[in-house]
Amino acid sequence: MKLAINGEQKLRTVPFPAYNTIDKQEEEAVLRVLRSGKLSTYIGSWHKDFYGGSEVKALEEEWADFFNVKHAISVNSATSGLYAAIGAIGIEPGDEVIVTPYTMSASATAILLYGGIPVFADVEAEYFCIDPKSIEKLITPKTKAIMAVDLFGQTCDFEELRQIAKKHNLKIIEDAAQAPYGKLGTEFTGTLGDIGVFSLNYHKHIHCGEGGIVVTNDDELAFKIQLIRNHGETVLDAKGYKDKKDLHNMLGFNFRMTEIEAAISRVQLKKLKNLVLERIENVKYLETKLKNLPCLNIPSVRKNSQHVYYVHPLLFNQKNTSLHRNKFIDAVKAELPSTLMREDSPVLLSYGYVKPLYLQPIYQQRVCFGAYPFNLTNRVYKKGDCPTCEDLHFNTLISHEFMRPSMQHKDLDDVVKAFEKVWENKDELI
Numbered sequence: 001m002k003l004a005i006n007g008e009q010k011l012r013t014v015p016f017p018a019y020n021t022i023d024k025q026e027e028e029a030v031l032r033v034l035r036s037g038k039l040s041t042y043i044g045s046w047h048k049d050f051y052g053g054s055e056v057k058a059l060e061e062e063w064a065d066f067f068n069v070k071h072a073i074s075v076n077s078a079t080s081g082l083y084a085a086i087g088a089i090g091i092e093p094g095d096e097v098i099v100t101p102y103t104m105s106a107s108a109t110a111i112l113l114y115g116g117i118p119v120f121a122d123v124e125a126e127y128f129c130i131d132p133k134s135i136e137k138l139i140t141p142k143t144k145a146i147m148a149v150d151l152f153g154q155t156c157d158f159e160e161l162r163q164i165a166k167k168h169n170l171k172i173i174e175d176a177a178q179a180p181y182g183k184l185g186t187e188f189t190g191t192l193g194d195i196g197v198f199s200l201n202y203h204k205h206i207h208c209g210e211g212g213i214v215v216t217n218d219d220e221l222a223f224k225i226q227l228i229r230n231h232g233e234t235v236l237d238a239k240g241y242k243d244k245k246d247l248h249n250m251l252g253f254n255f256r257m258t259e260i261e262a263a264i265s266r267v268q269l270k271k272l273k274n275l276v277l278e279r280i281e282n283v284k285y286l287e288t289k290l291k292n293l294p295c296l297n298i299p300s301v302r303k304n305s306q307h308v309y310y311v312h313p314l315l316f317n318q319k320n321t322s323l324h325r326n327k328f329i330d331a332v333k334a335e336l337p338s339t340l341m342r343e344d345s346p347v348l349l350s351y352g353y354v355k356p357l358y359l360q361p362i363y364q365q366r367v368c369f370g371a372y373p374f375n376l377t378n379r380v381y382k383k384g385d386c387p388t389c390e391d392l393h394f395n396t397l398i399s400h401e402f403m404r405p406s407m408q409h410k411d412l413d414d415v416v417k418a419f420e421k422v423w424e425n426k427d428e429l430i
């Protein structure tokens with residue numbers, strides 16, 4: 001016996017380095033705000049501060065400039081941003097929005113919040129993003145939009161998505177929470193649809209604890225998002241809006257970002273490019289070594305695009321072994337240590353990603369706000385709806401976060417050695 005999962009020695013016990021992008025610069029930014037005493041200056045009625053304070057406004061200007069987009073609107077999370085985006089495009093009860101099931105749950109709950117019906121399209125076997133080929137057959141007269149998620153940091157097939165959207169008069173919301181600084185040609189991920197949403201939560205490439213940014217080139221959509229962010233219903237009779245006829249979804253929320261979060265985000269934005277490039281470098285290093293293992297396939301990156309690796313996906317090659325992926329990965333995990341600052345989390349390696357969303361109880365039982373909005377549709381959600389996604393999740397996809405910028409070559413070498421050790425000793429697992 002050699003393998004740690006069978007009780008033998010682990011390949012490595014020294015924890016992997018912590019990933020912490022916060023330093024003196026963020027500290028100074030926070031102190032600047034604290035000392036000003038103005039932790040937020042938002043006012044929920046018609047006033048210049050309806051749009052937030054100086055840090056919020058500066059962040060929005062810098063973000064728009066960086067991503068070459070007309071409007072950037074800060075919010076307190078990407079989840080809030082997705083809610084505001086679905087509201088802004090005018091989704092009404094019973095409207096259908098086509099979405100990938102392989103994503104964080106909020107990409108679909110945003111649709112439900114406005115009474116919309118999430119319709120799940122299958123994903124691409126090669127890239128794991130929503131598959132344009134599976135979208136067209138799901139379009140009905142009720143379809144109003146596509147929610148495209150740049151999963152793991154890979155850009156969706158926007159060339160195809162835009163053609164479908166144009167042909168059927170659909171809006172595209174791009175959930176780019178996992179893909180800041182991704183690119184398709186010269187355009188940035190997040191700016192490829194009608195509205196894009198970024199996340200600034202603790203787990204993302206850059207963060208301010210919790211936060212999000214919504215971007216759009218459309219003035220009208222931008223204004224609606226700003227209204228939804230800050231109690232929109234209170235300003236509808238004010239100067240500037242009372243003549244508008246379209247009052248759909250103008251019920252507002254408090255999705256406002258604080259000045260502290262905005263100040264931190266401004267510093268983090270300056271670090272984004274280098275943090276992403278380090279991830280790409282680390283992935284390259286890992287892939288040149290891992291590609292020699294017969295049980296692994298290295299997934300492709302879409303032509304003409306930049307993958308930014310929120311997660312680095314791998315594929316388990318079942319053709320070369322009778323071993324199941326899960327057994328293999330459990331054994332690799334057993335060889336590796338925890339990560340500093342994330343000591344309580346399991347090793348940052350897993351099989352699959354999140355369970356395909358339509359398999360969650362709320363879809364299976366069609367229960368949301370009571371029976372609403374599922375009572376507006378005959379659609380049922382069942383196992384087998386998206387076979388490619390299910391096969392990836394239950395059999396072949398492997399995801400890990402070892403490419404995070406703090407990892408050095410010697411750390412990455414240990415990751416590779418753990419995979420190799422388990423492969424060499426796989427007979428112990430069969």
Ligand SMILES: *Cc1c(COP(=O)(O)O)cnc(C)c1O
Binds near residue numbers: 149177178199210211
């Ligand atoms: C993280 C994430 C979100 C939600 O981000 P929050 O800022 O935590 O609300 C939404 N969609 C995707 C794809 C994500 O990865």
